[in-house]
Each structure stands twice: as structure tokens, then as C-alpha cells.
Amino acid sequence: MKKSILLIILFAYFGFNFEVKAESTVDTAKVHRQLKQLSVKLIDLQTELKKTQDRLPIDSAAIAKTESKSEDALAASKKAAGKAVNGDLSDAKKAEKKASQAADAKDDANDAKKKLRRDHDKVKDLLKDIEKTNKKIEELKAQL
Numbered sequence: 299m300k301k302s303i304l305l306i307i308l309f310a311y312f313g314f315n316f317e318v319k320a321e322s323t324v325d326t327a328k329v330h331r332q333l334k335q336l337s338v339k340l341i342d343l344q345t346e347l348k349k350t351q352d353r354l355p356i357d358s359a360a361i362a363k364t365e366s367k368s369e370d371a372l373a374a375s376k377k378a379a380g381k382a383v384n385g386d387l388s389d390a391k392k393a394e395k396k397a398s399q400a401a402d403a404k405d406d407a408n409d410a411k412k413k414l415r416r417d418h419d420k421v422k423d424l425l426k427d428i429e430k431t432n433k434k435i436e437e438l439k440a441q442l
Contacts, residue, residue, distance in 0.1 A: 326442065333438050340431045347424040350417055357414040364407040371400040 375396040382393035 329438050329441050333435060336431055336435050336438070340428065340435070343424055343428050343431060347421065347428065350420050350424065354414070354417055354421075357410065357417055361407065361410045361414060364403065364410045368400070368403040368407045371396070371403040375400040 375393070378389070378393035378396040382389040
């Protein structure tokens with residue numbers, strides 16, 4: 299009787315330990331899979347961040363260029379409007395055309411500013427995402 303109770307206890311003990319080891323192996327594999335996925339995501343985020351940061355100086359130069367064009371078009375429009383006051387119909391049409399060109403140039407300058415602002419916001423968002431991903435990676439590594 300003692301032997302059968304002892305055997306039952308031994309089987310229960312070893313059976314339970316075997317199940318725990320099998321579960322931890324599955325968990326380890328799952329953690330490794332998640333780590334791999336997060337590492338790929340991190341590389342993608344860093345690549346996108348680099349591209350966006352490389353675009354920032356280009357966007358800044360575009361703003362300077364479009365603002366300069368906008369100012370030039372505005373000056374030309376003012377000059378044409380001054381001539382149109384004392385001029386004939388053709389002067390008025392030229393002034394209208396110059397005013398339209400000045401408005402278009404101002405819109406281009408505003409679009410360039412918006413693009414730069416969007417890129418700055420994108421950099422901030424990407425940095426937050428990279429930080430979150432790094433935290434998740436550290437948490438998973440702690441589980442191993």
C-alpha cells in the first residue's frame with residue numbers, strides 16, 4: 299500500500315514538472331517570436347525616422363525659397379496695381395494676373411510650412427513609437 303501511494307505521488311510530481319517545462323518551452327518560443335517581430339518593427343521605425351529627419355533640411359530650404367518667391371510676387375503685384383490705378387484696361391488685367399500669381403505663391407509658401415510642421419510631428423511620433431517598442435523589448439527580455 300505504501301509503495302502504491304509512493305508511486306502515485308512520484309508520478310504526479312514528475313508529470314506536473316513535465317507539464318510546467320513544456321509550457322515554459324512554448325512560452326519561451328512565443329517570447330522569441332514576439333522579440334523578433336518587435337525587432338523588425340523597431341528597424342522599420344528607425345528607417346522611417348531617418349528618412350523623415352533627412353527630409354527636414356530640404357523642407358526648410360523649400361520654405362525659404364517659396365517665401366522669397368511669394369515676396370517677389372507680392373512686390374510685382376503691388377507695382378502692377380499702382381500702374382493699373384492710372385492706367386488702362388490692359389494694366390488692370392496685368393495687375394489682376396500678378397495678384398493671382400502672388401496668391402498662388404503665398405499658398406505654396408503656406409503648404410511648405412505645413413509640410414515641415416507635419417514632418418516635425420512625424421519625428422516626434424516616431425520617437426515615441428521607438429521608445430514604446432524598446433520598452434516592450436526590454437519587458438520581453440526580462441521574461442526570459
